[in-house]
Amino acid sequence: MFDMKKVEIEWGGKTLTLETGRVARQADGAVIATYGETVVLCAVTAARTVKEGQDFFPLTVHYQEKFSAAGRIPGGFFKRERGATEKETLTSRLIDRPIRPLFPEGFYNEINVIAQVLSYDGESEPDIVAMIAASAALTISGVPFMGPIGAARVGYKDGEYQLNPSMEQVKEGDLDLVVAGTQDAVMMVESEAKELSEEVMLGAVMFAHRESQKVIDAIIRLAEQSAKEPWELAPVADKSEAMAKLKSLIGDDLAAAYKLTVKQDRQNAINEARTKARDALADLKESDPAQYLGTLKLVKKLEADVVRGAILKDGRRIDGRDTKTVRPIEAIVGFLPRTHGSALFTRGETQAICTTTLGTKDSEQMIDGLDGLSYSHFMLHYNFPPYSVGEVGRFGAPGRREVGHGKLAWRALHPVLPTKDEFPYTIRVLSDITESNGSSSMATVCGGSLSMMDAGVPLKRPVSGIAMGLILEGKDFAVISDILGDEDHLGDMDFKVAGTSEGITSLQMDIKIAGITEEIMKIALAQANEGRAHILGEMAKALDHTREELSAHAPRIETLQIDKSKIREVIGTGGKVIREIVAETGAKVDIDDEGLIKISSSDLSQIEAAKNWILGIVEEPEVGKVYTGKVVNLVDFGAFVNFMGGKDGLVHVSEIKNERVEKVSDALSEGQEVKVKVLEIDQRGKVRLSMRVVDQETGEELPDTRPPREPREGGDRGPRGDRGDRGRGPRRDGGGRGGDRDRGPRRDGERGDRGGDRDRGPRREGGRDEGPEPEFAPAFLQRDD
Structure with a gap:
């Protein structure tokens, strides 16, 4: 089939x-x-x-x-x-x-x-x-x-x-x-x-x-x-006569136009030459419309012959440069006051305003592709409005060309970015082309590099880019640096190279002819290296290193690593705890599955508050350390204070002040911020705090001036494990609870006496025997002493 x-x-x-x-x-x-x-x-x-x-x-x-x-x-x-x-x-x-x-x-x-x-x-x-x-x-x-x-x-x-x-x-x-x-x-x-x-x-x-x-x-x-049968193409008409006629009409005009170094003047002169050709061929338009249109199409070829011939024969380009010279460059950083980083990069008649914006993990770009969901923390967006070339045109969503140019600049800058661990920000570079006569994508590379350094992004090294061109006629060729728009349109190659002082970060080449050889590529790469080095030197005049401080308008991000077992405590049931931290402190808090927490805010005090709260949840309090807390509940015998974000401790009424406090509410109120010292943490995790030994203004520890308690009447009780002179003696293996205390038998079973030679007798293979329990006694009546 x-x-x-x-x-x-x-x-x-x-x-x-x-x-x-x-x-x-x-x-x-x-x-x-x-x-x-x-x-x-x-x-x-x-x-x-x-x-x-x-x-x-x-x-x-x-x-x-x-x-x-x-x-x-x-x-x-x-x-x-x-x-x-x-x-x-x-x-x-x-x-x-x-x-x-x-x-x-x-x-x-x-x-x-x-x-x-x-x-x-x-x-x-x-x-x-x-x-x-x-x-x-x-x-x-x-x-x-x-x-x-x-x-x-x-x-x-x-x-x-x-x-x-x-x-x-x-x-x-x-x-x-x-x-x-x-x-x-x-x-x-x-x-x-x-x-x-x-x-x-x-x-x-x-x-x-x-x-x-x-x-x-x-x-x-x-x-x-x-393969199917090849199409039959109409024979190509001989256009040599029409070309000769056109050259005699406007050849000199075009040659003069392409000697004008200012783009707008040059374009005006070229348009005048085209109008002159249309007027001269008006009779042909009436008699043979097809030949008329075909002749006008040759204007572009005549322009190419003028430009290409001057470069190959004389080494002279449209704006008067030789084949290797880069146009004048001016770079300005900090161009816009409220952005996180900005640069205005101008090279000849090509100009880009580049801005860098720093964001948190929430700002990462989500990409849904064949490999599943992924996230990008570096974005570069390129815009090319029609006014940049002095034209009227569509202004709206980016087209294929804008997406492609933006991705080229992205590839050039991506290799020198810090890792997310080194710089935990989402980075967006925006390039708005305001003038274009030459490679605006390479202007984006240069301006984007400067704007990121202005924003404080720690790049490995600055990146510059240059566009190379090619004029190829038979075996004769010329590689030209920093091409103009007309040289791009009328030439044979668009060869873009970006990189640092250490090497190439991106290479893109498009050919309009049937390809180029290894020899031409080698010359183009070497010439591009010289151009990139020159551009880097011009960029360094504006800024040669990353700024040490972020913009005052940029968010600050602090990272915190916690044990994975503590993640649930920080998030809380249904996210209750983390939402409360964000609501109370004003900082953004992100936590991943490995326990890496990123706290971000443009206000450092908010970051500190959120960090202390989280540390209070995951860290254990230290005895003898002073903390800042908040009174959360008053009781007759003292006040409960919340400290370290998630810990509560008791300040007994005797530990509020050195002098006697009759009523807790006279000294403290709910919501009051206090400084407390941890006195003791018992085996059950309950924390005993003191305010009286801490200066409530400075948080410094104070000497304990309260006199030690007088010993109670009857002498010191001594350590609880030995109960002093009460005479209980050891409880087991022959010890009674004190003196000759003897309770006698209990519940028809010999429990032995609790003093002297107490002998409980066997019970369950050696335990005490209290006698039989009622057969159907309720559970609360059954003893297990």
């Missing part, structure tokens, strides 16, 4: 299987990729016609994780998969970036690439599997795709590269790098690293590219069995 085709390879210690022909047969291309027990279905469909007047390539990639893949039911009210999560958005971009450049120029048919995770084994990450499935589905679909591509994840630990490590291995290692590429070149790189050198990073990229060749070979074998 099914004409199923399948290919299997052993790859990275697991079996990778690609199959087609059984599922989603009405799609142009559909492949199920299985790696371990992770299964991803990718289906590709393409429109056969192009909408009239369309002049762009409408490629849309959707990646979706089905909760059933991990045996889970989605959270929330609707209990179904809804809008794309951050991870789904990022993975969609991960698939899009390497395949988009591999469609031919002028191909404008709409294409949908939909990848769905159907099974997840908790080890093999589905993003790599989805990229492979998408590449295979496009290759067999018949659409003009100049692939296939392969993809691989690389880890690094103990000097060794790891192919497709599990997420647990990635956390334990120093690198999480994803690479996609064709047989000949690398197309895309995405990574997070723990301050690794350029040599290690380049080695990881090339290791991934080599290993991905096995995947490309498997896709080619599948295509040989199942």
